[in-house]
Amino acid sequence: MILVTGASGTVGSEAARLLAAQHQPTRALVRDVSRAPRADIEIATGDFDRPDTLDAAMRGIETVILVSPAVPAQEIAVIASATRQGVRHIVKITSKASADSPVERRRGQAQIEAYLETSGLSYTLLRANAYMQNLLALAPMIKQSGGFLMSAGDGWVGMIDARDVATTAATVAASPGAHAGRTYWLTGPDLITYNDVAKELSDALGHPVEYRRTTPAEHQSAMIQAGVPETVATSNAQAFGLIAEGDAAWLSDNVVSLTDTAPRPLRTFINDHIAAFT
Ligand SMILES: NC(=O)c1ccc[n+]([C@@H]2O[C@H](COP(=O)([O-])OP(=O)(O)OC[C@H]3O[C@@H](n4cnc5c(N)ncnc54)[C@H](OP(=O)(O)O)[C@@H]3O)[C@@H](O)[C@H]2O)c1
Structure with a gap:
């Protein structure tokens, strides 16, 4: 059986739905059952900060799709529980992690990956470029003012x-053996800039x-003023500044080679989410 953590979130909810559609025995871990994905799967309630709930959710599980806000202590607690409960394989969603990154959440991801490496579990890392879903955070400003503030310059993103x-993640989790010890780099089909985002919208x-x-410093202040928690605004502004310097200008064909399906272009994402922008 496969356990999907963060199953009320962006990646987890979709992974749980896909596994259900493929009739894979699946359990979804959520902390609030009212936010569980609507799919024909088992639901476990649990909290990353409560190891007893993780142990209960982990019983009988062979493979975990590990997705969360990636707070190191929390994901390390999930991996520790998986080890205790005899899980075999972890499919970890991660980013361009690095122990010496200026971006705190990338250092956090590196800390989690280092723990996973020493856990003795078999694992696969899915290292994703920036999500198109981040654009949904710009929707209120676009609706209100016909534009969006951004500090990514003309930097390319393999969004x-x-x-x-x-x-x-669902494909790898369904047959993890072939992917043990592998790191895959996941991107969309195109390198795009925020000019392209504005044009497509x-x-x-x-x-x-x-x-x-705007500049990363001004962007950080604007995000804090708009109610984004300071640590998130700081990491976001740093990441956008890095995008301006070319840090996200990478593409890979791993999605199509693993899933036999081409990744969706920006136009498809916008068309599928047009209601959020209108
Ligand atoms: N955004 C990007 O551009 C990007 C790019 C590359 C990689 N990533 C990686 O993608 C991952 C985030 O994926 P996502 O966007 O799908 O996340 P998300 O939508 O923010 O979902 C987070 C999930 O974690 C759950 N959660 C939070 N705190 C919890 C707790 N204490 N106990 C149990 N569950 C808890 C949330 O539950 P609730 O619904 O109850 O809050 C939700 O289901 C991170 O590893 C990030 O580094 C993101």
């Missing part, structure tokens, strides 16, 4: 629809959407 991250909405350039 990926998180649904394709979920498809890849303008075309889809039928009115101009303006890309308002």
Whole structure:
């Protein structure tokens, strides 16, 4: 049986739905049962901060799709529980992790990966580029003011629809043996800039959407003013500044080679989420 953590979130909910559609025995871990994915699967309630609930959710599980906000202590607790409960394989969703990254959450991912490496469990790392779903956070500003603030300059991003991250995770989890010890780099089909985002949104909405350039420092302040927690705003602003410097300008064919399905382009993402922007 496969356990999907973070199953009320962006990647986890889609992975759980896909596994259910494939009739894979699946259990979804959520902390609030009202947010569980609507699919024909088992639901376990648990909290990353409560190891007893993790142990209960982990019983009888062979493979875990590990997705969460990636707080190191929490994911390490999930891996420790998996080890205790005899899980064989972990499919970990991660990013461009690095122990010396200026971005705190990338250092956190590196800490989790280091723990996973020493856990003795078999594992696969899915290292994803930025999610198209992040654009949904820009929707209120676009609706209100016809544009969005961004500090990514003209940096290219191999932006990926998180649904394709979920498809890849579900594919790997369904037959993990072939992917043990492997790291896959997941991207969308194209390198795009935030100019392309503005253009695609303008075309889809039928009115101009303006890309308002700002610096990472100003962007950080604006995000904090808009209610984004300071640590998240700081990491976001750092990541956007790195994008401007070319840090996200990478593409890979791993999604299509693993799933036999081409990753969705930005236009598809926008068309599928047009209601959020109107
Ligand atoms: N965003 C990007 O551009 C990007 C790019 C590359 C990699 N990633 C990686 O993707 C992962 C995040 O994936 P996502 O966007 O699918 O996450 P998400 O939508 O934020 O979902 C997080 C999930 O974790 C659950 N959760 C939070 N705290 C919990 C707790 N204490 N106990 C149990 N469950 C808890 C949430 O439950 P509730 O619904 O109850 O809150 C939710 O189901 C991270 O590892 C991140 O580094 C993101």
